[in-house]
Amino acid sequence: MDMSYSAVMSRKKDILRRATGIDYDRFEISPLTFDYEGLMNSCEYSLEDVQRILEETGVGKTPLVELENLTELVRSISSPGRGGRIFVKDEAANPSGSFKDRRAALSVFHAKKLGYKGVVAASSGNYGAAVASQAAKRGLKAIILQEVYDSRKVGQPEILEKTRACEAYGAEVWQLTVGPELFYIMLRVLEETEFFSASLYVPTSVRGIETLGYELAQQVFQREGRFPDVVMITHAGGGNVTGTARGLNKAGSYNTIVVGVSVDLQGLHMASDIDFNRKSFTTGHTGFGIPFLTWPDRTDVPRNCARGLRYLDRYLSVTQGEVFYTTELLAKLEGIERGPAGNTSLAGAISLARELEKDQILVVQETEYTAAGKLPSSQLTFAKENGIEVRRGDPKENIPGKAIVIPEGVDQIRIEDMDMEKIRRSYIERAMKMTEGYVPTREDIEFLAEDSKSSVDYVQETIRSLKVKRAELA
Amino acid sequence: MADAKRGDLVQIHKIVLEPDERSDNLPSCTKSVPYECWIKGFLVDEDADMGDEVSIRTFIGREISGVLCQVNPMYDHNFGEPQKELLSIDTEVRRQLERT
Numbered sequence: 001m002d003m004s005y006s007a008v009m010s011r012k013k014d015i016l017r018r019a020t021g022i023d024y025d026r027f028e029i030s031p032l033t034f035d036y037e038g039l040m041n042s043c044e045y046s047l048e049d050v051q052r053i054l055e056e057t058g059v060g061k062t063p064l065v066e067l068e069n070l071t072e073l074v075r076s077i078s079s080p081g082r083g084g085r086i087f088v089k090d091e092a093a094n095p096s097g098s099f100k101d102r103r104a105a106l107s108v109f110h111a112k113k114l115g116y117k118g119v120v121a122a123s124s125g126n127y128g129a130a131v132a133s134q135a136a137k138r139g140l141k142a143i144i145l146q147e148v149y150d151s152r153k154v155g156q157p158e159i160l161e162k163t164r165a166c167e168a169y170g171a172e173v174w175q176l177t178v179g180p181e182l183f184y185i186m187l188r189v190l191e192e193t194e195f196f197s198a199s200l201y202v203p204t205s206v207r208g209i210e211t212l213g214y215e216l217a218q219q220v221f222q223r224e225g226r227f228p229d230v231v232m233i234t235h236a237g238g239g240n241v242t243g244t245a246r247g248l249n250k251a252g253s254y255n256t257i258v259v260g261v262s263v264d265l266q267g268l269h270m271a272s273d274i275d276f277n278r279k280s281f282t283t284g285h286t287g288f289g290i291p292f293l294t295w296p297d298r299t300d301v302p303r304n305c306a307r308g309l310r311y312l313d314r315y316l317s318v319t320q321g322e323v324f325y326t327t328e329l330l331a332k333l334e335g336i337e338r339g340p341a342g343n344t345s346l347a348g349a350i351s352l353a354r355e356l357e358k359d360q361i362l363v364v365q366e367t368e369y370t371a372a373g374k375l376p377s378s379q380l381t382f383a384k385e386n387g388i389e390v391r392r393g394d395p396k397e398n399i400p401g402k403a404i405v406i407p408e409g410v411d412q413i414r415i416e417d418m419d420m421e422k423i424r425r426s427y428i429e430r431a432m433k434m435t436e437g438y439v440p441t442r443e444d445i446e447f448l449a450e451d452s453k454s455s456v457d458y459v460q461e462t463i464r465s466l467k468v469k470r471a472e473l474a
Numbered sequence: 475m476a477d478a479k480r481g482d483l484v485q486i487h488k489i490v491l492e493p494d495e496r497s498d499n500l501p502s503c504t505k506s507v508p509y510e511c512w513i514k515g516f517l518v519d520e521d522a523d524m525g526d527e528v529s530i531r532t533f534i535g536r537e538i539s540g541v542l543c544q545v546n547p548m549y550d551h552n553f554g555e556p557q558k559e560l561l562s563i564d565t566e567v568r569r570q571l572e573r574t
Contacts, residue, residue: 005496069571072571072574073571076573141534151510153512155551161549161551164549164551167514167533170533170534172532172534172536173513175513176490177510179504179509180500181490181491181496181497184491185490272501274503329567332568333567373552375553377553377555377560378552378553378554380557381554381555382554390557391559406560406563409566409570410567410570
């Protein structure tokens with residue numbers, strides 16, 4: 001069989017249909033619209049089923065901890081009456097050490113039920129370890145494909161730790177150099193092994209995370225007699241936001257404000273061999289966060305079930321230095337030492353809590369395990385070795401790929417609101433570009449409104465203004 | 475004596491795509507280098523030296539071939555050096571909490 005790049009890519013549709021067990025065509029309604037809820041429910045598990053399946057492998061039911069000392073510190077720099085209560089959902093308590101176990105647990109269970117002998121996942125992050133761990137428990141084989149090295153064979157310490165973790169759980173790990181051809185390798189391996197594609201973006205992956213939103217809403221309700229006011233979620237590919245928000249809704253926590261947070265890496269090219277080791281964060285950053293909002297279907301499956309823009313009320317960015325500083329605060333003030341990447345939304349929470357009333361409740365919905373490679377000292381050592389300046393100062397002076405600025409005080413942690421209007425517009429623009437020549441129906445407009453958490457009027461107005469812009473350019 | 479013998483844990487290297495076989499949609503610094511891969515497993519060949527084309531059996535039992543590049547590969551990522559930019563944060567925030 002022809003294994004060249006173009007030949008394998010041209011067999012994509014058939015490979016993925018076999019590897020996911022899903023005929024995505026069945027959910028297509030028009031060039032623009034697909035049946036999102038139909039696809040999400042195609043795996044036919046109720047929330048109770050999912051909770052039971054997760055419990056079988058020890059996933060979920062993680063502690064919710066109030067961070068009183070951190071809250072006190074935030075109040076010391078807030079206006080009188082301000083400084084909301086900060087809670088954290090300690091997801092590091094899951095078997096492989098992150099919320100990703102929830103995504104992997106349902107996918108691996110589903111793969112086994114459908115008769116697959118193994119699972120394949122492409123992840124340089126916690127998800128790979130989660131898939132390997134769940135596969136070990138369920139007696140399936142796991143192959144994890146990781147983007148690890150630049151062309152000098154230099155790898156981020158955080159990713160090298162992930163290789164170690166995956167191999168510790170008995171997976172076959174492919175350590176690859178920088179490049180989007182990871183998807184090509186994935187297709188090749190899926191075709192060769194006939195394993196299940198445990199993509200981050202299949203229905204089971206996102207449905208698994210619903211338990212997180214549901215659990216935290218219930219934990220807050222049982223403790224405080226009401227639902228959380230704000231839930232903060234580290235955002236990359238969109239699964240964490242989507243699953244958590246859907247879980248909150250299923251618990252009845254409809255009025256909770258859903259806030260996504262990413263580390264600001266704007267200006268760095270994600271497929272660049274040179275930029276690759278000039279960043280300290282390998283996920284949870286704007287390099288994934290923004291493109292996955294404006295075009296969710298850019299993934300390794302035909303339709304992405306992780307659709308962050310559908311659920312986000314606000315989207316914030318923080319800097320690498322702010323996250324490292326926050327990681328220190330969590331360890332020193334709360335006695336909880338966790339990996340930096342999982343503290344991205346906590347850094348955002350320190351700033352956002354200042355806006356809240358003292359009795360309001362803010363929940364940071366994850367932590368991740370820490371280990372050699374996954375902690376501020378190793379990541380900053382690596383940054384300095386790669387020519388990045390590290391210093392104390394105002395984090396506003398942070399320049400992705402050039403300078404990491406560690407705040408001099410907690411008051412210097414200041415979130416930046418990303419322009420949601422611009423993101424929505426860009427999403428609609430992309431959708432129109434992808435379907436050039438096709439005239440959207442009323443149903444399409446409604447789909448776009450729902451998919452971008454906007455309104456029919458907004459979508460119509462945006463399409464009109466795009467047409468005007470195009471006419472002017474012509 | 476050979477560098478590795480059958481059953482040793484080793485690492486192999488493979489060129490997956492040469493630069494001209496890579497995706498067209500890449501920054502030039504990425505497009506100009508090959509797409510490479512490293513995989514660990516147990517040596518299948520009787521014995522082998524570094525640079526030999528060998529077969530390995532991976533942790534899940536699949537047989538894969540490539541060029542032998544490491545024997546008994548170790549994980550050498552570590553905790554890093556102490557970072558002076560982080561060391562005083564503890565004292566600073568405790569002092570701030572005492573003031574309030």
